[in-house]
Amino acid sequence: MRPTEAEQFLTAFADSKARMLVFRMMTGHYAEAILEHHPRAASLDPDNIRDRTRQLCTVFFNEIERIGDQPAALPPLLHRMSRGHDPRPEFWFREFNEAYDHYRHHRKLEVKLNQLIPFLGEGDYADIGCGGGDLVCYLKEHHGKFRSYTGIDVMDWRSEAVREKIDFRVFNFAKPEGIRPGKFHFATSMAVLHHVGSTDASLVYFLSNVRESLHPGGRLLVEEDVILPQEEIAADRHYQDQVKHLIQEQPLYAAYLALDRQQQQHALVLIDLLANSLTVGVPDMDFPFGFRSINQWSDLFHKSGLVHEKIQINGFVKGTFNRSSHVVYLLKKDGDGVASS
Ligand SMILES: C[S@@+](CC[C@H](N)C(=O)[O-])C[C@H]1O[C@@H](n2cnc3c(N)ncnc32)[C@H](O)[C@@H]1O
Numbered sequence: 001m002r003p004t005e006a007e008q009f010l011t012a013f014a015d016s017k018a019r020m021l022v023f024r025m026m027t028g029h030y031a032e033a034i035l036e037h038h039p040r041a042a043s044l045d046p047d048n049i050r051d052r053t054r055q056l057c058t059v060f061f062n063e064i065e066r067i068g069d070q071p072a073a074l075p076p077l078l079h080r081m082s083r084g085h086d087p088r089p090e091f092w093f094r095e096f097n098e099a100y101d102h103y104r105h106h107r108k109l110e111v112k113l114n115q116l117i118p119f120l121g122e123g124d125y126a127d128i129g130c131g132g133g134d135l136v137c138y139l140k141e142h143h144g145k146f147r148s149y150t151g152i153d154v155m156d157w158r159s160e161a162v163r164e165k166i167d168f169r170v171f172n173f174a175k176p177e178g179i180r181p182g183k184f185h186f187a188t189s190m191a192v193l194h195h196v197g198s199t200d201a202s203l204v205y206f207l208s209n210v211r212e213s214l215h216p217g218g219r220l221l222v223e224e225d226v227i228l229p230q231e232e233i234a235a236d237r238h239y240q241d242q243v244k245h246l247i248q249e250q251p252l253y254a255a256y257l258a259l260d261r262q263q264q265q266h267a268l269v270l271i272d273l274l275a276n277s278l279t280v281g282v283p284d285m286d287f288p289f290g291f292r293s294i295n296q297w298s299d300l301f302h303k304s305g306l307v308h309e310k311i312q313i314n315g316f317v318k319g320t321f322n323r324s325s326h327v328v329y330l331l332k333k334d335g336d337g338v339a340s341s
Contacts, residue, residue, distance in 0.1 A: 001078075001277075005287045006071035009273050011266070013064060017259060018266035025252050025316070025323065026057045026274065030096070033321040037107050038099040052093050059091050060278060075283065078273075084281025100279065103321055105161070109138035111319050116188070117143075119221050119310070119330050123185025126150040128173065128210055128220075129192030131282075133162040140166060150182065157282060173209045174202065183215045190223040191324075193297075194272065194290040200300060203290060207304035214333045220306060222331065225268050225324040227293040228313070229261045239294065242313040253315040256325055265291050268324060275322035294327055306331040 013019055031053040035046055060081060067073040079085060083092050083100075112135060122145055127136045130151035140149040151158070154172040174196055189210065196206045210220060233239045247254040256267060268291045277283035292300065294311070301308055310330040316323035 001075045001283070001285075001287055003071055005289065006074040008289055009074060009269055009287070010067075010069065010071055012269040015263060015266040018263045018270060019061070021252070021255055021259065022267055022270040022274070023057060023061055024255075025271070026060075027054045028252065029316070029323050030057070030279075030321060033103065033319075034095055034099040036099075036319060037103040037321075038095055039102050041099075044095060049095060053096070056091050056093065056096065060274065078277040078283045082278055082281050082283050084283070100321060104132075105134065108320065109134055109142075111317065112190075113138065113142060115314065115317070115328070116221070119219075119328075120145065121186040121219055122146060123215070123218075124148045124150070124182065126152055126182065126184040126187045126213070128152050128187050128189040128213075129154075129195070130168070131157065133158040133166055133168060135188070135190065136166045137162045146186065150184075155285070173213075174206050176209050180213065182213060183218075184213055185215050185218050186221070187214060187218070188221045188223075191225065193222065193224055194268075194292075195286055195288065196290060198288040198290045200303075203292075203300050204304050207300065207306060211305050211333055216333060216335065218333045219309075220331045220333070222297075222301075222329045223314075224297060224327055224329070225272065225291060226297065226327040227261055227264045227268065227291055228257055228325060228327075229264070229293055230257070232293055232295050233257070238311070239313065243315075246313065246315040249318065250316045253325070256316070261293065264325070265289075271322070271324045275324075279322060297327075297329065301329065301331050305334040307334050308332075 031050040034049050034053065035041055035044060038044055063077060063081060067077060081089060120143065125146035125148065130136055130153050133151040136149050136151040150167040150169065152169050152171045154170065156170055158168060187210065193203060197203055214220060233243055243257065256264060259267060269289045272289065273287050276285055298308055308329055308331050312328045314326040314328060317326055
């Protein structure tokens, strides 16, 4: 994490509306997810789980508050509190770890596959910014309709279980050098773009390189954590219909949408850094917080030669641990029939 990223995080943390919403989300969603995904869920005492989850989140928020205005103190604090720290701190209670590990290797991927099925194509498939590689592995074993399955990431943090099973390449789409990553018919990029850079130019460059790696007519499915300003929702009937439906079953999503543009951006910064560095346990990731609004992303895709075919607002997806304001874009490589280099 760069010093500017730590400063940005502390600015977001100082925004009381964003901070209070993220605290409510983490305590509520984590407790709900433990009670749903624990392998012996029926034996758990719900009140006890809710209390302990609240205590866990209170530790995070109090510790961060104590460092005040000292960005340099943030990275070592996150390392110490991370679930990935060896030894793992004791406040990560046993039921949390059991439920999260079970979820990460099973239910998370089931939920993801159900979301993806209506969009998935065929041919050669790649997951760009595949992280632990679990999605590639799961699609290979449970979907099986692609000809090949490749995970690509700038860092290799695959688990041992995945390592043997999938093709994997270390490749940086923000600085493509050397071998091209191949020509894919279908690619996914889930929760990656906001880790790539904060400027429009850096994102367009990354997306243009991803576009290059697609076959003519190939598709890219992007899932992003997105700002949904009230004026952009009000101007689009499809967005309005989707949001109206979602807030009936996601009460905290309604609270997120009621925040203004900057407060939503702050909430996304807090969710992103806390989820990845603490719960997922990878504090060394880059956090440029390149969050954009739903229409700003559409503009950037267009500038990168990717035409959108579908935009689906999923919000705080029920059944998942780390919920954020998810939107899925199905994009097609512009210029069908034109041979690419
Ligand atoms: C939040 S993680 C998401 C991982 C995975 N897609 C998932 O949904 O669990 C973001 C991933 O993007 C990768 N990434 C960031 N910049 C990248 C780049 N320039 N090229 C390739 N991967 C990149 C990071 O290393 C990280 O694994």
